[in-house]
Amino acid sequence: xxxxxxxxxxxxxxxxxxxxxxxxxxxxxxxxxxxxxxxxxxxxxxxxxxxxxxxxxxxxxxxxxxxxxxxxxxxxxxxxxxxxxxxxxxxxxxxxxxxxxxxxxxxxxxxxxxxxxxxxxxxxxxxx
Numbered sequence: 001x002x003x004x005x006x007x008x009x010x011x012x013x014x015x016x017x018x019x020x021x022x023x024x025x026x027x028x029x030x031x032x033x034x035x036x037x038x039x040x041x042x043x044x045x046x047x048x049x050x051x052x053x054x055x056x057x058x059x060x061x062x063x064x065x066x067x068x069x070x071x072x073x074x075x076x077x078x079x080x081x082x083x084x085x086x087x088x089x090x091x092x093x094x095x096x097x098x099x100x101x102x103x104x105x106x107x108x109x110x111x112x113x114x115x116x117x118x119x120x121x122x123x124x125x126x127x128x
Contacts, residue, residue, distance in 0.1 A: 001019070001020045001021065001059045001061055002017060002018070002019050002026065002057070002058055002059055002060045002061070002124045003017070003018050003020055003059075003060065003061045003114070004016070004017050004018075004053065004057070004059045004061070004062045004063070004065060005017075005018065005062075005063045005064075005065075005090050005108060006037075006050075006063070006064040006065065006082055006087060007065050007092065007105070008064065008065060008067070008083040008087055009078075009079075009080055009083055010033060010042055010046070010080065010082065010083045011028055011029070011032065011035065011093050012033075012034060013030065013031040013049070013050070013083060014028075014029075014048060014089070014091055014096075015027065015028070015029045015030070015031055015050070015053055016029075017030065017053070017059065026057070027053070027057060029042050029053065031045070031046055031049035031050065033045045033046060034069065043082060043083070045068070046083055046086050046087070047086050047087075047089070047090055050086070050087050051090050051094060054090060054091070054094045054095050059095060059098055060098065060099075061090060061098060061099050061100075061114065062095070062098055062099070062100040063100075063101045063102070063103050063108060064084065064087060064088070064100065064102060064103070065102075065103060065104070065105045065108055066084075066102050066104055066105075067080040067081055067084060078115070087102045088100075089091075095111040096105065108123075109122075109123055110127045113126045
């Protein structure tokens with residue numbers, strides 16, 4: 001099964017397409033947006049990047065990380081939530097038939113590395 005994992009962010013959204021039958025990493029991409037652009041331009045650039053993967057790849061399932069809410073970093077949490085909203089709209093528009101699972105980041109890390117407390121570097125190393 002070809003599963004697209006998405007780690008949403010306004011500044012740097014991570015995408016990884018994995019064939020779970022292999023397992024094999026088929027695609028690893030980061031969609032970066034510049035803080036010098038307007039907020040709306042950044043959200044639009046994110047949608048274009050996500051749509052290109054949805055259109056070009058044969059995706060059978062999607063796992064998108066849910067955001068963590070930290071009261072002290074509410075602005076960052078809001079930006080991640082807006083990014084997730086844009087990504088979910090892209091999925092609903094282009095891949096409505098594809099099963100989509102909302103997962104905590106610790107669940108995604110555990111599925112890849114065996115530990116929910118893994119650092120990003122360990123997750124990257126595990127899927128390469």
